[in-house]
Amino acid sequence: MYVAVKGGERAIDNAHAWLAEERRGDPSVPELGVAQIREQLALSVNRVMAEGSLYDPDLAALAIKQARGDLIEAVFLIRAYRTTLPRFGASQPVDTAAMDCLRRVSATFKDVPGGQVLGPTFDYTHRLLDFKLMAEGEAPVAPGEPVEPAPVPHVTGFLNRDGLIEQEPESDAAPGDLTREPLELPASRALRLQSLARGDEGFVLGMAYSTQRGYARNHAFVGELRIGTCCIEMEIQELGFAVEIGEVELTECETVNQFKGSKTEPPQFTRGYGLTFAQNERKAISMALVDRALRWRELGEDDSGAPAQDEEFVLMHSDNIQATGFLEHIKLPHYVDFQSELELVRKIRAEAIAANKDAPDV
Amino acid sequence: MDAASLSGGFADTAREAARAFRASLDAMARPGTLHTVTGALPPAPLSPAAGALILTLADTTTGVHLAPSHDVAALRDWITFHTGAPLVGPEAAVFAVGTWASLQPLDRFPIGRADYPDRSATLIVEMPALAASGVRLTGPGIKETAQLSLPETEAFLQNAQRFPLGLDFFFTAGDQLAALPRTTKVEPN
Amino acid sequence: MSDYNFAYLDEETKRMIRRAILKGVAIPGYQVPFASREMPMPYGWGTGGVQVTAACLTPEDVLKVIDQGADDTTNAVSIRKFFQLTAGVEVTEATAGASLIQTRHRIPEAALTEGQIVVFQVPIPEPLRFLEPRETETRKMHELEEYGLMHVKLYEDIARHGQIATAYAYPVKVEGRYVMDPSPIPKFDNPKLDGSPALMLFGAGREQRIYALPPYTKVVSLDFEDHPFEPSKADHDCDLCGASDTYLDEVIVDDQGGRMFVCSDTDHCRCRREAGHVGRLGVAA
Numbered sequence: 057m058y059v060a061v062k063g064g065e066r067a068i069d070n071a072h073a074w075l076a077e078e079r080r081g082d083p084s085v086p087e088l089g090v091a092q093i094r095e096q097l098a099l100s101v102n103r104v105m106a107e108g109s110l111y112d113p114d115l116a117a118l119a120i121k122q123a124r125g126d127l128i129e130a131v132f133l134i135r136a137y138r139t140t141l142p143r144f145g146a147s148q149p150v151d152t153a154a155m156d157c158l159r160r161v162s163a164t165f166k167d168v169p170g171g172q173v174l175g176p177t178f179d180y181t182h183r184l185l186d187f188k189l190m191a192e193g194e195a196p197v198a199p200g201e202p203v204e205p206a207p208v209p210h211v212t213g214f215l216n217r218d219g220l221i222e223q224e225p226e227s228d229a230a231p232g233d234l235t236r237e238p239l240e241l242p243a244s245r246a247l248r249l250q251s252l253a254r255g256d257e258g259f260v261l262g263m264a265y266s267t268q269r270g271y272a273r274n275h276a277f278v279g280e281l282r283i284g285t286c287c288i289e290m291e292i293q294e295l296g297f298a299v300e301i302g303e304v305e306l307t308e309c310e311t312v313n314q315f316k317g318s319k320t321e322p323p324q325f326t327r328g329y330g331l332t333f334a335q336n337e338r339k340a341i342s343m344a345l346v347d348r349a350l351r352w353r354e355l356g357e358d359d360s361g362a363p364a365q366d367e368e369f370v371l372m373h374s375d376n377i378q379a380t381g382f383l384e385h386i387k388l389p390h391y392v393d394f395q396s397e398l399e400l401v402r403k404i405r406a407e408a409i410a411a412n413k414d415a416p417d418v
Numbered sequence: 419m420d421a422a423s424l425s426g427g428f429a430d431t432a433r434e435a436a437r438a439f440r441a442s443l444d445a446m447a448r449p450g451t452l453h454t455v456t457g458a459l460p461p462a463p464l465s466p467a468a469g470a471l472i473l474t475l476a477d478t479t480t481g482v483h484l485a486p487s488h489d490v491a492a493l494r495d496w497i498t499f500h501t502g503a504p505l506v507g508p509e510a511a512v513f514a515v516g517t518w519a520s521l522q523p524l525d526r527f528p529i530g531r532a533d534y535p536d537r538s539a540t541l542i543v544e545m546p547a548l549a550a551s552g553v554r555l556t557g558p559g560i561k562e563t564a565q566l567s568l569p570e571t572e573a574f575l576q577n578a579q580r581f582p583l584g585l586d587f588f589f590t591a592g593d594q595l596a597a598l599p600r601t602t603k604v605e606p607n
Numbered sequence: 608m609s610d611y612n613f614a615y616l617d618e619e620t621k622r623m624i625r626r627a628i629l630k631g632v633a634i635p636g637y638q639v640p641f642a643s644r645e646m647p648m649p650y651g652w653g654t655g656g657v658q659v660t661a662a663c664l665t666p667e668d669v670l671k672v673i674d675q676g677a678d679d680t681t682n683a684v685s686i687r688k689f690f691q692l693t694a695g696v697e698v699t700e701a702t703a704g705a706s707l708i709q710t711r712h713r714i715p716e717a718a719l720t721e722g723q724i725v726v727f728q729v730p731i732p733e734p735l736r737f738l739e740p741r742e743t744e745t746r747k748m749h750e751l752e753e754y755g756l757m758h759v760k761l762y763e764d765i766a767r768h769g770q771i772a773t774a775y776a777y778p779v780k781v782e783g784r785y786v787m788d789p790s791p792i793p794k795f796d797n798p799k800l801d802g803s804p805a806l807m808l809f810g811a812g813r814e815q816r817i818y819a820l821p822p823y824t825k826v827v828s829l830d831f832e833d834h835p836f837e838p839s840k841a842d843h844d845c846d847l848c849g850a851s852d853t854y855l856d857e858v859i860v861d862d863q864g865g866r867m868f869v870c871s872d873t874d875h876c877r878c879r880r881e882a883g884h885v886g887r888l889g890v891a892a
Contacts, residue, residue, distance in 0.1 A: 064684035135645040140617065238640035238815040241743050368741055378650050378813045382730070385651025388682055392675045392712045392871055395857055396774035396793040399841055404768045432613035436665045439625045443663065444722075446632045447806045447821045475629075477622050512626075533750045536630035536639045558635050558782060559821035561804070582784060586633040599633035601782065601821075 079124050093117035102334035103127055107376065108134030109235070109254050111304050111333050128256075128376050135377055139235075146230075148289040148298050152308045152331070154207045157284035159335075162211045164277045164312055170208030175283060176335075211280035212310050212327065221312065221325040241368055248350055248371065252343045253332055255374030263349075263364045263374075264342035272349045272362035276328060279312040283335050307332050309340040313348050316355060326355055346370060423495035426459035428473055438470040442588065445597035450555045450564030452548055452596050461492035467590035468515055468542050473500055475540075476513055481506035483527075485516020488544070508539075515542045518569035524577075527585055535582040538600075543569065548591040557602040565607065566596055574604040614661040615693040620644055624662035624817070628808060631819035636781030637749070638732050638816040646812065653686060653711060654812030656728035660709050663724060663808070664690065669697045671705035676713035676854065676871035683711070700874050712775075714796040716853050716875040719805035721822065727790040729811035732818065734778040734788040754786050757829065765834050774839075780827045787818065789826075795838045795854045800826040843868040848879035849886035 080087065094101055094117035104116040108131045116134060123129035159175025162168050174180075188194065215221040231246035239247070252260055267273055285305050289298040309330040317323030328348030330340035349364040363369055373379060428434040434457035441453040460469030476482050482503040484493065497503055508514060508526035521541060530538035545567070552567040553574075566589070568574060577584045577600055584600030598604075612618065627641035646654040664670070670690055674683040678700040686709060687698050699705050702717040711728040719725065731737075735745045738756045748754065757778060764772040777794035781787050789800055790809060800807065800820060807820040820826060830836035841855040846867040853875060855868040867888055870876035885891050 064679045064681040065688070068681055068685060132645075132649070136647045139645045140611070142617070235642070235645075237642050240640070368743060372742075377645065381650025381652065381654075382813055383651075384649065385730070388652070389675050389680055390712070390791075391856060392793055392854070393775040393791050395841065395855070395871075396795070396839070398857065399839060400772060400774040403839075404770070404772070407769055431618055433666050435618060435621070436613065436663075437667075439621075440663065440665050443625075443628060443632065443806075446629050447819075448721075475622055475626055477619055479623070480626070533746050534640075535634050535637060536627070538630075540629070558824040559632075561823050582634050582637060586629070599821075601633065601635065 079122070088121060090114060090117045090121055093120050099335065100125075100127060100130075102332075102336045103257060103339070104130045104134055105334055106332040106336050106339060107131040107254055107256065108138065110134050110138045113334075128380050132377050132380075145290060147301070148291060150286045150288065150304075150306070152282070152286060152306065153210055153213075155282060155284040155286050155306065155308070156206075157208055157282050159283040160208060160280065162278070162280045164211065164279050165214075168211050168214070208282075210310070212312065215279070215312065215325060219322075219324065222327060224327065239371060241371070243367060243371060245347070245351070245354075248367065249329065249331070249343070249347060251371045251374055252330070252346055255343075256376035256379070257336075257339045257342070259374050259376065259379075260342040260346055261338060263370060264345035266362065267345050267349045267364045272352070272360050272365045274326075274328070274345070274348050275314040276311040276345050276348060277313070278341060278344075279310045279327075281307070281309045281337055281341065283307045283337065305334045307334065307336045307340040309337070309344045311341075311344040311348060316357070318356070326351070420492065420495070422461050422492060423499050426461065426469070426496065427500045428457045428470075434470075435474045438474040442471060442474065442595065442597065445588065445595055446559075446586070446599055448559045448564075449557065449598050449602045450550060450560060450566040450596065452550055452594050454593050455595055456593055461490075461496050463488055463490070463544070464493050464496075464515065465544055465590045466593045467595040468544055468588075469496075471542055471588055471590070471595065472497060472503075472513065472515070476501045476503040478502040478504070480512035481510045483508050483511035483514040483539075485514060485520035487517040487520035488515050511539045513540050513542060515544065517544050524573060524585065529580060529583045529585055532583070535584075538583065538585055540586045540588065542588045542590060545569070545589050545591045548589055548594050548596055550596075552607060554605050554607045555598070555602050556605075557599075559599070560602070566598065568598070568604065571604050571606050574598060574602070578603050611693055613666070613694055614664045614690070615647075616644065616658065616661045620658075621662045624658055627817045628659065628662060628819065631808070631817050632806070632821050634785075635820055635824050636779075636785030636787040636818060638811075638818045640815055641817050643812045643815040648685070648689070650813035651730065652682060653709070653728035655810030655814075655817070656709050656711070656726050656812075657686060657689070657810075658812060659726045659808050659810035659817060660690065660707065661694075663707060663726070664694050664696060666694070666696065668694075668706045669699050669704055671699050671702065671708045671874075672710075673708065673713060673715070673872075673874075674711040675856075676715070677873040679873065701878075702872075702874055712791050712793075713854070713871060714792055714799045716850075716870070716872040717878075719799075719803055721804040723805040725805050725807045727792075727807065727809045729788070729790045729809045729814075729816070731776075732788055732809065732811040732814050732816040734776075734786050749785060752784070754780075757786060758831075761829060762831070765831070771830070771834060771836075777836075778829050780829060781820065782825050783827075786829070787820075787826075793840075793854055794828065794836070795840045797826075797828045797836070798838055802826075841868050844886060845870045845876060845879075846886045847889040848876045848884045849889070850876070850879055850884070 094113045100120055101113050101116045105111055119130035119133040160173045285303045287300050288302050290301050291298045311328035313326045313328055315323040315325045328344035330343030332339045346364055350367055352365050438455045441455045445453050455467050455470040458466050458469030458473050480503055483506055527539040549567040551565045553571050555564040581600055587598040589596045627639045631639045672683045672687040674680040702715040707724045709726045733745050738760055739745050761771050775793045776788055776791040777797055779787050779789055802823050804822050806822055809818045828836040844851045847869050853870045856871045858867050860867055
């Protein structure tokens with residue numbers, strides 16, 4: 057006698073218990089603390105904050121721990137938590153010109169006012185495994201004197217003064233929010249940037265890389281890449297003025313791209329823009345290249361049919377929580393639909409075989 | 419803003435709004451059926467049923483238009499306090515509230531766009547009474563025919579002809595409500 | 608779970624979803640965009656259906672959740688538990704006893720009744736999506752009622768295979784206007800959509816769309832005069848309850864090619880067995 061499989065609930069409970077045990081790993085190895093993840097896996101934490109759209113290093117570290125280091129799973133935990141938070145209001149626009157920079161480089165000028173500041177970068181490390189790190193207890197200290205951080209001017213501002221780069225007029229228009237309104241196409245640049253900022257680092261990187269290899273090449277120079285902290289201010293209605301409510305670390309990238317000109321406008325450089333939470337420069341640079349590629353219509357360029365120029369393609373596929381959910385859901389039971397296909401294929405095969413039998417030999 | 423504007427909301431928001439929504443969903447899904455909704459005690463002249471609809475559906479993202487019959491300070495304050503909905507002109511209305519006469523002319527309200535027919539206003543028509551008798555209704559949600567005490571037929575006839583564009587209607591009286599989506603065909607009985 | 612609101616979602620989110628549902632009911636078959644939220648379960652696991660259910664549930668509801676027609680499939684169990692925890696509603700496996708049924712891939716066999724709501728989980732709400740990937744294009748097609756592409760696809764099927772080669776998510780036309788994806792139900796279930804006394808709501812979370820079929824709505828499966836639509840199922844009776852008119856799962860029972868066919872709707876099969884029906888391999892209850 058056949059008895060259908062039962063006990064879904066027990067199976068789920070047991071799977072969760074097993075997962076918790078695996079998460080902890082060998083109990084003879086000390087447990088990883090959330091603070092350790094926050095301090096020592098900071099770039100993972102940064103990625104989770106950027107793609108999770110929530111600036112909270114402690115929660116991001118917790119999510120990484122809970123997700124066993126699966127960063128997309130950690131982003132998912134943060135997103136699901138973020139959705140439940142009440143919204144008290146919107147901050148004032150962040151002034152990145154007033155950023156306290158810990159890193160700031162420009163590829164377009166040998167030197168710039170404010171200087172080239174390498175900061176804590178992997179750029180010139182030799183990628184040799186450092187076996188000393190296998191030993192514990194080391195706390196390296198960097199030499200140098202503490203420097204009072206001071207705002208440094210934007211590099212693109214120098215080009216702007218001479219009219220060599222497109223103007224970026226200030227606007228008081230409230231940007232949309234794709235977490236609160238369904239995405240409608242074509243999207244504004246602000247919405248595109250929001251989507252890219254939340255987008256999967258690997259996806260945005262791949263899109264950006266494709267533009268460098270000729271799929272909508274736009275000749276990007278990194279005009280400036282800066283990392284540092286910015287104040288967040290919020291206008292309190294009862295007070296009638298804005299007060300500082302905290303600060304966040306940001307990475308900003310402005311690219312200087314191929315110029316265009318017309319009969320009425322002399323040639324000038326154009327811009328691509330990237331901004332992410334915390335130190336996250338691969339993502340910020342990628343974002344700037346893709347932003348620039350998506351601006352082809354507004355800048356009067358040709359649609360070369362490249363993926364990075366295709367707004368609908370980029371925006372609909374950049375979100376790794378959507379992508380991984382839909383991809384992985386095909387492992388859920390689909391046997392009802394499969395059965396309907398099975399019946400159909402059997403029927404079509406039977407008819408085809410019968411028709412062949414009836415056909416005269418050639 | 420007087421004290422009356424601060425009271426008269428749902429006591430248990432999540433559950434009362436859930437019940438009020440189900441009544442309004444049932445009404446819209448089955449045109450001509452009457453439903454009772456409770457929990458809202460808005461200031462005059464708004465009926466408790468219309469008040470429950472506003473509390474359940476309106477918020478800071480939806481413009482509410484008060485027709486002259488309902489454009490009184492106490493009600494403006496009540497809606498602002500409980501929902502935060504901006505009070506707007508008919509052209510920007512997501513919801514509009516008033517008596518049938520006061521809501522005229524209807525062609526001021528958005529009926530949606532050909533590519534987004536959902537972007538149309540929903541009118542909440544305050545009635546002296548509601549009854550499942552009068553104008554004959556057919557269409558989706560109705561098994562054969564239904565009847566509803568509509569204020570007239572011609573306007574609804576015209577509205578249905580614009581499908582998929584058009585306005586959708588709730589009718590309210592006391593704690594009762596009924597609905598008429600743009601799909602319903604009306605004819606005098 | 609008292610940290611969360613009734614039925615999990617915050618009231619602002621519920622209002623937004625409720626407005627979309629009402630417009631969906633007013634424009635049968637039209638996909639209403641909505642600002643789908645990130646749920647505590649992955650996209651593809653029924654986030655659209657869960658949001659629609661959360662927006663519709665009242666404390667008095669009796670909820671049934673099925674996946675593949677069965678109440679005890681893992682994801683059905685998981686979603687049912689979610690609403691037991693967050694809304695405290697009563698749950699049931701009995702189709703007749705449920706006021707709200709959330710489903711993935713099936714419509715129950717037992718006749719639905721007035722006052723019931725069926726919520727479908729939808730992966731790709733756009734019936735034209737596999738013919739035209741661009742939303743900007745398919746939106747125009749719906750606007751202009753330009754459904755020629757769909758007919759060409761179905762006709763090409765007939766030319767190649769002698770019949771329409773779509774076995775599930777079979778497209779329908781609603782009230783003579785919008786072409787709609789009925790979600791990936793087998794085409795066997797399509798006739799149950801037409802003129803149903805129950806309200807049918809469809810939620811696609813990742814794709815941010817809600818659509819609806821009010822009760823007693825005319826729903827026609829697309830076909831051609833010389834190739835009429837045929838709902839189909841395995842050509843067997845249920846081996847447990849003997850039913851000849853239900854959708855069947857094929858179960859492989861050994862590695863010698865042995866197989867049996869059982870009702871996909873587990874509640875329906877159990878009810879029949881309890882009423883004394885016995886199939887080829889069944890035993891009297």
